[in-house]
Amino acid sequence: xxTIIWFIIIFGTIVIVHEFGHYFFxxxxxxxxxxxxxxMGPKLFGTRKNGTAYTLRALPLGGYVRMAGWQDEDSxxxxxxxxxxxxxxxxxxxxxxxxxxxxxxxxxPVQVSGSDLIKKLIITGYVNGDESEEVTYHVxxxxxIIESDGTEIEIAPEDVQFQSVSIWRRMLVxxxxxxxxxxxxxxxxxxxxxxxxxxxxxxxxxxxxxxxPAAAAGIRANDHIVAVNGTATATFADLQTQIGxxxxxxxxxxxxxxxxxxxxxxxxxxxxxxxxxATSHGLLNAVKYGFTEPWSIAVQxxxxxxxxxxxxxSLNKLAGPVGIYKMTSQAAQGGLYNIIWFLASLSLNLGIxxxxxIPMLDGGKLVLNILELIRRKPLPAEKEGMVTLVGAxxxxxxxxxxxxxxxxxxx
Numbered sequence: 498x499x500t501i502i503w504f505i506i507i508f509g510t511i512v513i514v515h516e517f518g519h520y521f522f523x524x525x526x527x528x529x530x531x532x533x534x535x536x537m538g539p540k541l542f543g544t545r546k547n548g549t550a551y552t553l554r555a556l557p558l559g560g561y562v563r564m565a566g567w568q569d570e571d572s573x574x575x576x577x578x579x580x581x582x583x584x585x586x587x588x589x590x591x592x593x594x595x596x597x598x599x600x601x602x603x604x605x606p607v608q609v610s611g612s613d614l615i616k617k618l619i620i621t622g623y624v625n626g627d628e629s630e631e632v633t634y635h636v637x638x639x640x641x642i643i644e645s646d647g648t649e650i651e652i653a654p655e656d657v658q659f660q661s662v663s664i665w666r667r668m669l670v671x672x673x674x675x676x677x678x679x680x681x682x683x684x685x686x687x688x689x690x691x692x693x694x695x696x697x698x699x700x701x702x703x704x705x706x707x708x709x710p711a712a713a714a715g716i717r718a719n720d721h722i723v724a725v726n727g728t729a730t731a732t733f734a735d736l737q738t739q740i741g742x743x744x745x746x747x748x749x750x751x752x753x754x755x756x757x758x759x760x761x762x763x764x765x766x767x768x769x770x771x772x773x774x775a776t777s778h779g780l781l782n783a784v785k786y787g788f789t790e791p792w793s794i795a796v797q798x799x800x801x802x803x804x805x806x807x808x809x810x811s812l813n814k815l816a817g818p819v820g821i822y823k824m825t826s827q828a829a830q831g832g833l834y835n836i837i838w839f840l841a842s843l844s845l846n847l848g849i850x851x852x853x854x855i856p857m858l859d860g861g862k863l864v865l866n867i868l869e870l871i872r873r874k875p876l877p878a879e880k881e882g883m884v885t886l887v888g889a890x891x892x893x894x895x896x897x898x899x900x901x902x903x904x905x906x907x908x
Contacts, residue, residue, distance in 0.1 A: 499829055500825055500826040500829055503825050503828070503829045503836060504821070504825045505557045505558070507825055507836070507839065507840045507843065508558060508559060508821065508825075508843075509535070509536075509557060509558065509559060509560070510681075510840065511559075511678065511681065511840065511843055511844045511847055512558075512559030512560055512847075513535060513559070513560050514677050514678065514680075514681045514844070515674040515675070515677055515678050515847065515848075515851070516533070516559075516560050516561060516562045516674065517533075517677060518673035518674045518675075518676055518677030518678075519562045519564070519670055519671075519673050519674045520533050520562045521673065522666075522669050522670045522673040523562070523564050523659075523670050524549075526662045526666040526667075526669070526670060527657065527661075527662060528564050528565060528566075528567075528657060528658070528659050528661075528662055528670065529548065529564065529565035529651060529653060529654075529657035529658070530548070530549045530562060530563070530564055530565075531549065531550065531563045531564065531565055531650040531651055531653065532549065532550040532551075532552060532561075532562070532563040532648065532650050533549055533550070533551050533552075533560070533562055533563075534551075534552045534553075534554055534560045534561050534562075534563075535551075535552070535553050535554065535560045536553055536554035536555060536556050536557050536558065536559070536560060537554050537555075537556040537558055537559065537560070537561070538554050538555040538556040539554060539555045539646065540552050540553070540554055540555075540646050540647065540648055541553045541554060541555055543647070543648055543649070545641075545649060548639070548651050549651075550648055550649060550650045552648060563650070564658075564659050564670075565651075565653030565654075565657050565658045565659065566653055566655075566657075566658025566659040566660050566661070567658075567659040573612055573613075573614065573615075574593070574595065574609050574612040574614070574620065574642075575609070576609055576610055576611060577608065577609065577610075578595060578608075578609045579606065579607075579608055579609075580593055580594060580595050580606075580607050580609055580620075580622075581593075581594040581600075581601045581604030581605065581606055581607070582594075582604060582605045582607055582620070582634060583601055583603065583604055583605075584605070584634070585637065587637075588635070589635050589636060589637040589640070590620060590634050590635070590636040590637060590640055591637045591639075591640050591641070592604075592640065592641050592642075592643065592649075593620070593636075593640060593641070593642040593643065593652075594642075594643040595642060595643060595644060595645060596643045596644060596645050596646065596647050597645075598645075598646070598647045599643055599647050601643075605624060606624065606625055606626075607620070607622040607623065607624055607632070607634075608622050608623045608626060608628075609621070609622040610622045610623065610631055614636060614640075614642070614652045614653070614654070615653060615654060615655050615658075616654075616655055618635060618636040618637075618638065618640075618652075618654060619633055619634065619635055619636060620633070620634045620636060621633045621634070622634075636652065638654055639651060639652075640652050660875070664866055664869055664870060667866060668863060668866045671859050671862045671863050671866065672852075672859065672863060674848075674851060674859050675847075675848035675849070675851045675852050675859055675860075676848070677848075678844045678845065678847050678848030678851070679791065679844075679845065679848050681840075681841070681844045682791045682794075682841040682842070682844045682845040682848070683787045683788060683791055684787070685837055685838075685840055685841035685844070686786055686787045686790045686791060686838075686841050687783050687784060687786065687787030688783075688837070689786075689834065689837055689838060689841075690782060690783035690786035690787065691780065691783035693776075693834055694776035694777055694778045694782075695776060695777050695782060695783075695786045695790075696733070696773075696774045696775075696776060696777075697733065697774050697775040697776060697777050698732050698733060698734070698774075699721070699732065699733065699774075699775065700721050700722050700723060700730050700731060700732060700733055700735070700736055701719065701720070701721050701733075701774070701775040702716065702717070702718055702719065702720045702721070702722065702772050702773070702774070702775065703718060703772075703773045703774050703775040703776055704718050704772070704773045705717060705718055705771060705772055706771035706772070706773075708771075709769075709770060709771020709772070710763050710764055710765055710766055710769075710770040710771055711763060711770040711771045711772045712771060713763070714750070714761045714762060714763035714770075715759075715761050716750070716752060716761060716763065716770075716772065717754065719754075719775070720752045720753070720754050721752065721753040721754075722736055722750050722751070722752055722753075723751050723752070723753050723758075724750070724751040725739035725740065725743075725748055725749070725750050725751075726739065726743070726748045726749055727749075733774040740765055740768060740769070740770055741768045743765055743768075744765055744767060744768040745764065745765060745766070745767070746764065746765075747762055747763070747764045748762070748763060748764075748765070749761070749762055750762075750763055790841075791841070791845050794842055794845055794846075795845060795849060798845070798846055798849050799849075821843065824839065825839065855891070856885050856887060857885050861885075
């Protein structure tokens with residue numbers, strides 16, 4: 498149960514932070530954000546504020562942002578649909594109810610014969626089933642439509658759609674999700690370093706485990722191990738490398754203790770002697786770690802991506818939700834430090850993966866934006882839709898394959 502809770506918290510935090518990036522910059526650009534959802538699936542709760550519906554949904558895995566005119570957002574009402582309309586003092590429709598889960602007091606029952614909620618902002622139809630006269634209603638620019646599940650969102654007129662703003666603002670909106678993931682990683686690593694310090698790169702020993710080979714040999718906290726079997730060890734990484742070469746054989750270590758040198762003999766157990774590195778503290782150290790650790794992890798991620806193509810493609814090099822769940826379990830066993838470190842690393846990973854030039858992902862959308870800049874006109878909607886559909890199919894197929902592989906690896 499603990500792992501499930503941490504999985505929801507970690508995955509949910511990363512995705513919500515990602516979507517908030519799209520949300521924030523879309524709002525700033527003048528794009529109508531119709532809904533911001535936490536979770537997926539059936540709606541549990543909803544409220545509206547400043548033109549946006551905020552919903553909580555049943556599946557606690559991530560969330561999403563619905564922008565006017567983005568992807569497959571549609572504001573048409575199918576002919577033959579039964580709706581209920583509420584008009585304002587000017588006679589303009591201000592609420593459109595398409596749901597049978599909600600009744601609007603004073604609503605006008607209309608059987609829709611046609612509608613245009615994007616350009617003309619009109620609804621035509623027959624009132625009270627009287628097909629002898631077709632009535633046309635003009636719709637307010639900021640009218641709302643109640644969907645089948647009861648979610649009330651604003652309509653999407655052409656002037657507030659995603660495509661209505663400049664190409665540079667659209668690119669910023671597309672990039673904002675991954676950017677927020679990078680910022681989350683930086684802030685999380687900074688907080689870790691500020692609260693708990695960071696592993697020092699020097700050869701200084703931070704602590705010695707009781708009953709360990711190091712303790713038996715007489716090694717103490719704050720000692721500097723300057724050499725192992727005559728090989729200089731200037732950093733803790735050098736020290737780990739040399740100890741690893743003598744997994745179970747006795748070795749000599751030269752220790753600098755308060756300016757005095759001692760030579761001790763120690764026998765590792767499975768390549769370990771029971772020591773940890775010293776830690777560094779302070780604001781400047783935390784700021785440095787907030788940037789250097791994400792950069793180090795990013796380099797590893799790019800190396801892993803490169804190996805997918807140069808070292809032979811393998812599903813074992815990828816992880817889906819099942820693999821992430823297993824890693825969450827391992828992180829949870831290591832305590833809060835490991836959980837936050839894992840959250841930051843996963844956020845960085847998600848940000849980078851979302852920037853891959855694959856249709857449907859943010860990187861794919863940015864590629865389309867660049868093509869638009871080169872062509873000086875957008876790709877035709879039909880072609881863009883086809884490219885996105887193919888990309889979505891490929892991503893979905895890969896996700897299924899990775900998930901199946903993750904399950905097989907566990908069992």
